[in-house]
Amino acid sequence: MLRSLTLSLAFIAAFCSVVSAADVEPRTVVITWRSGSPSFLAWQAAGRRGPITDLTPLVGVHSTAPYILDATLTAVDRAHALRNHTVIRQTPDRTISRIMVVKYEADVDPAYLARKLSSLPDVQVAEPLSRHHLLEMPNDPDVGLQYHLPLIRAIDAWDVLPLNKTIVVGIVDTGIDTAHVDLGANVWRNSGEMGLDANQQDKRFNNLDDDGNGFADDWYGWDFLGADGTPDNEPLPGNLHGTHVGGIVAAVINNAIGVAGVGKNIRVMPVKIGYDDQFSSTVGRSSDGILYAASMGASIINCSFGSGSPSFADVTVIEEATTLGSLIVAASGNDGVNMAFYPAAYPQVLSVTATDELDQLTYFSNRHSSVDVCAPGLTIYSTVPGDRYDYLNGTSMASPVAAAVAAMVRLRFPDYSPDETRAVVMSTCDNVDTLNRIFMGLYGIGRVNALKAVSESSPRWVSVIRSTFTDADEDGFFEPNERIRLSLDIRNELEPLSHCVVHVTPAPAAFQPEIVTDSIVVGPLAHGQTVTLAEDVLIDLPSDIPFNGELRLMVTITDSSQFVSRQMITAVVNPTYRTIDVNYLAATVNSIGNIGYNDYPSNVQGVGLSYKGGPSLLFEGALMVGVQPRDLPNVARGAQTDIKDTSFHPLRIAELRTDSVPNGSRIVTAFSDIYDPWSIGLSITQNVYAMTADSLKRTLLITLDVTNRVDTVIRDLFVSQFYDFDIGPSGSNNGCAFDRSKGIGLIQNTTRPDFPSVGVAMISPLPMNFFALDNDGDVSSPSIYDHFLRAEKWTTMSGGIRRANSRITDVSTIIGAGPFSLAPGESKQVCFVIAVGEDYTMLSSDIASARAAAELMGLNAAPYKEIPIEDRISYIEGSPLLGPGSHDVSFAVGQTSPVTIDVIDLFGNPITTVVDNEQFQAGTYTRTMNLPNIAQGTYFLRMTTFTSSVIEGFGVVR
Template identity: 30%
Template sequence: MAFKQDDPKSLGTKGKFILPKGVTSKDYLPNTLIVKFKKSEAKQINNIASSAKKELSANGVAIISLSKLFSFASKTTGIQSLGQSSTPDLSDLYIAKYEGNQPIVTVINALLKDEQILYAEPSYIYRTSFVPSDASFSLQTYFNRLQVTQAWDVLRDASSVIIGIVDSGSDLQHEDLASNIFLNMADPVNGIDDDKDGYIDNYLGWDFIGNSASTMIEDNNPDVTSDTTDHGVHVSGIASAVSNNAKGVASIAFNAKLMIIKVGADNNGRAIYKGYEGIKYAADHGAKIINCSWGGPGGGQFGQEMIDYAVAKGSLVIAAAGNESTEEPGYPAAYKGVFSVASVNNSDIKSSFSNYGYTVDISAPGSSIYNTLNGNKYGSQSGTSMSTPMVASAAALVKAKYPNYDGQQIGEVLRTTADPIDATNPIFANKLGRGRLNVFNALTQTTSSIRYQQINIADQSNGSRTAGNDLTLNFDLKSFLAPISGLTLSLSSTSQFVQILDPIITVGSMGTLETKNNIGPVRVKVLANAPQNHDVTFKLSYIGNGGNYTDAEFYTVTVNLDYLNITVNKVSTTLSSNGRVGFSKADAGGGLGFIYKDEPMLYEAALMIGKSATQVSNNARNEGNYSEDFGKLISAAKVSGSTAAFEGVATFSDEKATSPIGLKVKSRMLAYATAPDDKYVIVEYEITNTTSTALQGIYTGMFTDWDLDESSANATQYDAATKTAYAYARKNVGYPYAGVRLLSNSAPAAYYPMSYQLPGDPLADNKFTIAEKYQTLSSGIRTTSFGTTGNGYDIMYTIGSGPYNIPSNGSIAIAYAFISGDNLTDLLNSGNAALAKYLTVPNKPTDPNALKGFLLKQNYPNPAKALTNIPFNLAEKSATKLTVTNVAGKIIQTLVNETLNAGSYSIPFNLTKLTPGVYFYELRAGSYHKTLKLMVVK
């Protein structure tokens, strides 16, 4: 079967949630979330729940309930199936219900800030995949084309196989269904959970929804209540109508048992609310074939995890490709491990409604299919909903013949024995699966089947697959069916932007269920004219058994990415083409973040450049989204011949801003491989004024959100002597530190810590307006510590400098070091090494704001109440002393008394213990001596 696998173009950490393409509020349950926590002991669950409630409450949302999704999940964990690693652990999945008017995206992203939460998603609603027939549709037979009658001469009885029908329910008394309904003899109807599976009296199946989705009261009656909800009745008959009984219709598999799992409401037959819970129920209760004639645009980790669970228990999950006549992926059909079914008519031509694509595994008739309806009736319906149970019925027959095969092997038997139909569907070639179902072939042919499990891609540009570079592809392969000999793998593509070098690999022989890893390499050159972020689809072709086995599958890779991953030293991060550090995209995607010792530490690092409270060009968060003011001019590219282990540059402008300042920015990132320079990267911004007039009073800085260990229990402090803003975990004292050091010295520093958890904070209302961003840039040193008591907060901070004056067509250069360390001393030492290294970096832009000579400047603010900053510049390394005296000349505090390097300094001075009045501060550095006055007010 086809193995769907995401292209690894985004290597980021847990990021900002965005709704999948095509999903609207009609596609999920209101005020309901599916949440998965990190693995915890049972006694800690209440604590985790409280943490989640706190995160929601901070965003104006009140939790109504937080309850386990699967109370009996622990009963079925640890079961393994042939060819699978282990069953996913579902014991930490919860349903959260909440009150509040915040958008669901806002609520989810508040939850994702809690490090105890692995993921949070809407509870998606799916739609059954049928197209109602009208009176002009005539009855059509499909058995002949599928060679069903010939197959019955080989085998027709599948009474040992259970097909799970996860749908709107079924007609349990229908004359052509009743005898095939699976009965759970271990739990008769007596008001007791006899089999202790968590479902009382699930003798006939289970109803997860009940009458209405607004109440969702589960019960043990999966019977449909009206003709408007009989989608599942039609599906049931196609999968396993009672055959050879002189009534109604026949099915491909005789006597297969139908496990009815109702996941639709009595008052809405088209909506599927708890499809994935239904899949788990089917897998837990012995259904080795699971039919899902429904789907929609909402994917996510929860759905994939439920599929992984069913596959690991040996089940084959078969899903409808969808009825929108599109190549857009639908779920669950597009999930890895699902057997996806498209629809064709009786002439093997794609049905007009059927979806298609490389993730489809097989096609089957789905146009005007005559079968069971509610109330002992019959009629025709069309859709991939009808194609899917046809394949499920065939799968049951194959399972009956090969009882030791797991679900994946059953799917591969069906796929590899299908009749080819590309010739009759040339514009959909390779997008309707291997072909159209042939039941006789499935029972009589012995085939091999090779599928890739993983494709490992390495390149010369740290994962960015840039134009002009080579990719190296290695393949992990698995043989599912008959042994194969003389196997070769070849790679091809129709893209004009890649050249495949050495495209053929000799694999050799593989036995049944054997895996071979790291097969290769195949080299692929990304040509110099490749567009940015270009998707290349590769075809993997297999030939073996002397040419008697041929097969193929497809894989899409995005090349020439507009960001560069840096992995040359002990920290891993990403240079973007828009000023961000760590990630290119707003949702913490398109990059590595900032990783040290395998710990992802960064959620956001965004550039902000401000002129006034109404004019800040930036790409930091804002109200419910992110600003995207910087437009790419030249994509991130590696610099050749650099003295650094890595040097990359990119250029962008602020032309996308609502009120652009008129800036062009060249960003540069440098990394070094050896100690003491192996725990930081240097980020430099050369900011050019593109306007015809000088820019006065420009402030610039980085809005940075570190998430260390448990993100809501962090603290941040500012080391004034080194201009380093650092963060650390309050609870886990052994967790590494992370921080940003300002390396530039031509303007006073700014440090403004924040947390949305504090009332009155710039982030408290989740808006972070332009005025608030300017406030954090231009307020100097707000405080030197934040979150250092109790358990701390979910902290963010702005670190920057200013004001700067930039002449017309002139530039300034601002540099930072992004650092990590095992502890504070380690981090500060790496920061010192970063400054020393930066002073030797060639090709630094000249800075018109750099002051030549010694200078003591006026404190700011002045007059001041609680805190002021005293700025000064040193022309050269000097023994430096900065003191504060009262009007009587008595020294009341010595702020600096040490040897300092040349540069610009801004020393914070706490005034809270001083009485109002006049004071003086004096700077002595070498032969330089100057005194200025400051005013303290209350």
């Protein structure tokens, strides 16, 4: 199967790398419903409010609200009705009305829940709700005033602009001091809400929506948050940020007062998305703010806020605003790192980073291939509330500089579309590469030049709109010494080209590839024309590329040898994970013990575990090893559900091989727990085999060669695999059970027999451990929606067949071997099988075949011996530390017998009785223990039957 990596405009390339930087609202997810889906229609019929029945099993108690307010939708509809859609087409699918915010009570991580919800058939996208922040950096006033105006030649540009024409820039921010002596005259006014109504009342204050845009009395903008989240019609400042940004764009010129804005003949539209608190740097309802500004006629919309978290919902909003004729200009972020920042990094947005008075990138500026231009953003002097002025630093200050330039372009050339305006601003930048060589391609094309932007009558710009990498062996992984191909689609945004040529060169990076095909002739290229290059660019990767390295290529467009445009293209090379796909199963294996995906919980680096090319059946697969609850190296989700433990350090990067496999392939990797704070002293070599024989083509065989690398004996070692299988949407209605007669754990969707089933087995001649876990928790199972602590992991991976059956819910499976001991230098191999098939008969047959094949291969596999039920205490709710009160106790009885269960102290003195000489048949049971108010310390739960007496310790805290 041919695999390729397609990068779409800087957005998709950055998506996976920023999840760790995401700043999201707790207990909140955003869902975009599929058009016409039953859940959406029911929600719409309920007024886009109220709980959703289909979500309750997964989310629990919850409420919903529209992502875009009804009033904003009205404003958008009105704006579309007023527009000439022969110029810019209205979006035919009203996606913005199908976006819903869900707030829930359960302590479940939003990123984890969103991934689960994404598999529901009615859900197009589920994602956390991004929390955006302002991007200024205050500083003492110790530099000269407004160096940025002459630097970008703004004053010269004013003379080129037409007289008696104005343009509106939306300032979606923290509000504007509309009475500021140096800004108030340039604040936008809504003519539809001014003058007298039919009753001779002032439209500004009559509490009526006179212009029919969904907002009453919005005569000079709108406040979407107010003091306590309640919208109002007074977009006056909380934080001074918005007034400073507004002054950068349009402080009054030639009034002999204070400062001058970058732009002339600009009116700023106050759209407040910050709270009234002057110290708050958090903003909300930014999408409503953007759509309001676009609907009310803002040609340019400045967004000096953002986060590292991308959002499909926000992309939809940006696209809608663009169809209304608005260009979004946004700040690239102040983290001082190479990362994408949103909304700046979205397609169609002009992304701006900050430079200083010497045109050098500032220390706080984010840099990334998604950045389009740079502009002055250090010590910018502008208006602040109360007729005052101050200096601020940040990409928040650079963005309005570029926004003002874009506004003057559209004022000078009113027929330009948003995309064309963006292209003009980029095409007329000054080159500052000599001052920023190490960041070339990461701070945009150059620093904005206002005079060039408004003076250039024949600007030229060509965009790369698609880039696709493919490799020679067609596995989708770009490795050392491999030749890869780059396919490009380009679009001419502006003036026609007569002899277009595409040049590809290495950009500054940690390694330099050899470009075999460095130029491709396109020929004539008309305005708006899109072409796929007739040939691919051939690239030879060197032998010394780093793991998870970034390939950086500069794509330069010329026309008859004259420069036209430049854009950086990136790709991840030499990744530390591989995918095996030679039989009916495809699975990704990384270099530290995960199977399924490399980047839990984003789950975009890898294929999971798929059957016959279908959707992934595995949400998370992880290795866990331990000798006690504390000393338990693992790579499963941890104390925070959205962050996995990372106990293992790679010793050998995952490698796909065909040796030592009868008719198939294997992935081999090795890792150690050497850097884990509670290291046991292990090194582990893992092999994942996929074979193509008829009886094996639905199986994966996994071996773990576990070696003691320290000079002491490792005793009571347990080795387990954790699997969160999701069979069907979100893994709901799944069940898990252990078949003692065959040693197989079975996972099925109980309502969809047409979905495949999954079987897992530990096939080595070692003690077996198994736990059927309810992800949402139960009296006999920990919940892993809130966290998966090491103590909980220990409970599920030790103690034999501890829980043989789950409830019907979202489930996980823990299967493993132990206890066993390892002398210094000793190794022991533990073997597992995963099988997928149409029914249990097929699964059990395939697992038996895999067990036999493993024996023939000389692996540590043996025929299965049935495990009898033993008398045991399998679970104490809340253990290991309990307080007074009720706690459920689960226990197993091996044969019919009277059972007594009681609590005793260290000296054997009875404290309370749970079960008093009650007759039980063989099986598993749950009873309630009422623990009295006793002293802190160690206690034991003792179970006595005809044949045995077993105890389980716990601690009491008060």
